[in-house]
Amino acid sequence: MTAAVPASELKSFIGKDMGHSEWMTIDQERVNQFAECTGDHQFIHLDEEKAKQTPFGGTIAHGFLSLSLLPVLSSGLLIRPEGLKMAVNYGMDSLRFIQPVRVGSRVRLHVSVADVTEKNPGQWLVKAKSTLEIEGSEKPALIAEGLTLYFV
Numbered sequence: 001m002t003a004a005v006p007a008s009e010l011k012s013f014i015g016k017d018m019g020h021s022e023w024m025t026i027d028q029e030r031v032n033q034f035a036e037c038t039g040d041h042q043f044i045h046l047d048e049e050k051a052k053q054t055p056f057g058g059t060i061a062h063g064f065l066s067l068s069l070l071p072v073l074s075s076g077l078l079i080r081p082e083g084l085k086m087a088v089n090y091g092m093d094s095l096r097f098i099q100p101v102r103v104g105s106r107v108r109l110h111v112s113v114a115d116v117t118e119k120n121p122g123q124w125l126v127k128a129k130s131t132l133e134i135e136g137s138e139k140p141a142l143i144a145e146g147l148t149l150y151f152v
Contacts, residue, residue, distance in 0.1 A: 007081040007152050010124055013113040018128075021073040021109040023135060026061050028103050034065040048103075060100035066107070066141050067095065070130055073109035081124055081152045090147035093127060099139045106135040114145055124150040 005013070028048070035041050043050045044060055051059040080087065101107055115127040126148050132141040 003079050004082045005079055010116045013079050014116055016113050018077045018111040023106040023108045025106050026101050031061050031103055034062055059103040063097045066101050066132055074111055077111040081150050083152045084150055086151045088149050090149040093145040095144045097142050101141045108133050122152045
């Protein structure tokens, strides 16, 4: 469950580690469905035999599929102000795809609060640093600084 805190305390979370999500397995069916939704049918995502011939040694998840997992994996890791009326995705300050996620791998999300700004009275912009980790790998799949605008 997302932590609800008084708006006046939001800034006290800057720099705080909000923890990790549960592990999620990235299976071929999820990759196939993402390809169907987006129209990205590049062989590296879908053709296991051809993908074995690449440096990745098999199929990989789309980078934007990995990014699209942030909302579900961040559930329960983010702070929100008490009395929240609405929250909207405000974009990204930065995004880097560090390495691809091989199909069959497990990923989890690590979140920390990077910044909190009161944009207008009752409007709070929270920047969260999100790192999508790959089980057994020192390098993450991606690092993103996402922005959420909260209306109180």
